Amino acid sequence: MSDKKPEEKEGPVQVLQTPVRLEYVFSAGQSASRLLGAMAKGKLLGQRCPVDGRVYFPSRGSCPQHGVPLDGAPVELADKGTVATYSIVRIPIEKVPLELPYVTVQVVLDGADTVLMHLLKCDVDKVHMGMRVQAKWKPREEWTSSVENILYFEPIDEPDAPYDSFKEHI
Numbered sequence: 001m002s003d004k005k006p007e008e009k010e011g012p013v014q015v016l017q018t019p020v021r022l023e024y025v026f027s028a029g030q031s032a033s034r035l036l037g038a039m040a041k042g043k044l045l046g047q048r049c050p051v052d053g054r055v056y057f058p059s060r061g062s063c064p065q066h067g068v069p070l071d072g073a074p075v076e077l078a079d080k081g082t083v084a085t086y087s088i089v090r091i092p093i094e095k096v097p098l099e100l101p102y103v104t105v106q107v108v109l110d111g112a113d114t115v116l117m118h119l120l121k122c123d124v125d126k127v128h129m130g131m132r133v134q135a136k137w138k139p140r141e142e143w144t145s146s147v148e149n150i151l152y153f154e155p156i157d158e159p160d161a162p163y164d165s166f167k168e169h170i
Ligand SMILES: [Zn+2]
Pocket: 049, 050, 051, 052, 054, 063, 064, 065, 066, 067
């Protein structure tokens, strides 16, 4: 019989697989509350920087470039936009309503000057920069104060946007 301790016989533990879960309460604040309240009505509200006029969506309530509050009137945006960049995803992630492989996109909504990351329901061989897309909303009776009211974006029958219109977001 060996008198070695278990860790001496088997070596140090190098990998430990264990479930991890974090629960936390998110306080939305004024800016996100406005955005989420509008989402419950099917509206996309951006906020304009008072210094250079850029429209942020989603907005954190202040301009990250100028450090000023975005407290002017909200700007209602279209639920259509242009694909600035994209990625093909080949690993499953919970709650994604698309089959593998699927596409994630950075969309510049019409009227906005920043990108929104979302899903695109599209043949992975067809997605491209400049592609015009539109939001596919959940059925209205399922809307809540959540960005998940938009299931994904879909291509629409419009000519590609010119490169200059989205190049700053690449
Ligand atoms: Zn600014």
